[in-house]
Amino acid sequence: MEETKDMGFSTLEPEKYSKELDIAVRAVQMACFLCQKVQESLISKTASQVQAKDDNSPVTIADWSVQATVSWILSETLGSRNVAIIAEEDVQTLSKTDSAGLLEAVVQTVNDCLAEAPRFGLKAPGTSLGSSEVLEAISRCNSTGGPNGRFWALDPVDGTLGFVRGDQYAVALALIEDGEVVLGVLGCPNYPMRKEWLSYHHRYHRIISKLTPPTSESWDKGCVIYARRGSGEAWMQPLIQGHKKLVWPNSATPVKVSTIENPALATFCEPVEKANSSHSFTAGLAHSVGLRKQPLRVYSMVKYAAIARGDAEVFMKFARAGYKEKIWDHAAGVIIIQEAGGVVTDAGGCPLDFSKGMYLEGLDRGIIACAGGKLHEKIIGAVDASWNSSSL
Numbered sequence: 001m002e003e004t005k006d007m008g009f010s011t012l013e014p015e016k017y018s019k020e021l022d023i024a025v026r027a028v029q030m031a032c033f034l035c036q037k038v039q040e041s042l043i044s045k046t047a048s049q050v051q052a053k054d055d056n057s058p059v060t061i062a063d064w065s066v067q068a069t070v071s072w073i074l075s076e077t078l079g080s081r082n083v084a085i086i087a088e089e090d091v092q093t094l095s096k097t098d099s100a101g102l103l104e105a106v107v108q109t110v111n112d113c114l115a116e117a118p119r120f121g122l123k124a125p126g127t128s129l130g131s132s133e134v135l136e137a138i139s140r141c142n143s144t145g146g147p148n149g150r151f152w153a154l155d156p157v158d159g160t161l162g163f164v165r166g167d168q169y170a171v172a173l174a175l176i177e178d179g180e181v182v183l184g185v186l187g188c189p190n191y192p193m194r195k196e197w198l199s200y201h202h203r204y205h206r207i208i209s210k211l212t213p214p215t216s217e218s219w220d221k222g223c224v225i226y227a228r229r230g231s232g233e234a235w236m237q238p239l240i241q242g243h244k245k246l247v248w249p250n251s252a253t254p255v256k257v258s259t260i261e262n263p264a265l266a267t268f269c270e271p272v273e274k275a276n277s278s279h280s281f282t283a284g285l286a287h288s289v290g291l292r293k294q295p296l297r298v299y300s301m302v303k304y305a306a307i308a309r310g311d312a313e314v315f316m317k318f319a320r321a322g323y324k325e326k327i328w329d330h331a332a333g334v335i336i337i338q339e340a341g342g343v344v345t346d347a348g349g350c351p352l353d354f355s356k357g358m359y360l361e362g363l364d365r366g367i368i369a370c371a372g373g374k375l376h377e378k379i380i381g382a383v384d385a386s387w388n389s390s391s392l
């Protein structure tokens, strides 16, 4: 039987950050609840509710609503003076005069979600938030990060493209102190019941509805994974929302990385979009180290979750030259993999540096995360040769 501890916090109770971790897990559970409702309505409606940002990437009411909700919860529970947050979204688009409908939808979504706070063991607001309070909660996430003090890094919806396509996405929240990630929480609302389904892009929902009777509680769909630095443990909770009977306190089971060391048996994952990572470079690298399986292409930080859960062994991302990785796209995933027993570095073998502000400055070429040191060593050892023979 699998070990189960109440929340997995029993060993952490006297430890630093236990209150922050507890609140962060609840906030991410709520965010997942919010996202599931928005994703359902996005997919069932024909009207497009997806906006394009300046860099042409998508943003939806879920991105803003999660940012507002998590910001509000952290401020209410920890005190707004103690909370600094760096996050992906801002209020620029929402504040435009022609965005009144969009803002209204965000305010409604936030209030609908916050009204459910007691199910997550949190206090709901006394009265519904008005639009100025929602905008304020979003724009309060204006920390610039850096080497000193404590701040949260939030990606309200990571893999927005996967989200709008009805596929994988994640909610990512990390606490960074003096440049080091100390807590990571990753919500993966569509994490499938069977790891094979991770790669069924687009068809995912059809498969689920065909194979899962509508009455099924589908316990294993979706999870929240979290870890505290130095604990040597990573924990996973089922999602609260699909289960009317599930209320706080939730249960947690430990997760561990895979023990596979043989590249021929290992699965590597990478971004779905070629624009986000060079598929041809990783194919060459995979070939040279003897990774024989097809790459598992998954949107978002669900890739980090897959490594931490032992469902894949390697994650590689090599963005185009000039692209600077943002800290909120990696912080939570990195600490979760490390505490679950894995290794994460840049392509030169150095740890990722979360102390330089919004970006992972100084990142050497790409990111390589592995279930174990041996696999990691092999891949790092092969990067230079592949790099020199590629045109990246």
Ligand SMILES: Nc1ncnc2c1ncn2[C@@H]1O[C@H](COP(=O)(O)OS(=O)(=O)O)[C@@H](OP(=O)(O)O)[C@H]1O
Binding pocket: 057, 088, 155, 157, 158, 159, 160, 161, 162, 270, 271, 272, 273, 274, 275, 276, 277, 298, 299, 300, 301, 317, 319, 320, 323, 326, 329
């Ligand atoms: N050009 C480019 N190169 C590399 N990375 C980029 C690029 N553009 C965006 N992003 C960031 O990638 C985040 C999603 O990364 P993924 O690894 O999940 O990629 S993919 O969606 O599977 O293709 C995505 O996160 P979200 O915006 O939160 O979805 C972006 O921060």
Ligand SMILES: [Mg+2]
Binding pocket: 155, 157, 158, 159, 328, 329
């Ligand atoms: Mg992201």
Ligand SMILES: [Mg+2]
Binding pocket: 063, 088, 155, 156, 157, 158, 159, 160
């Ligand atoms: Mg995002």
Ligand SMILES: [Mg+2]
Binding pocket: 057, 058, 088, 160
């Ligand atoms: Mg985005």
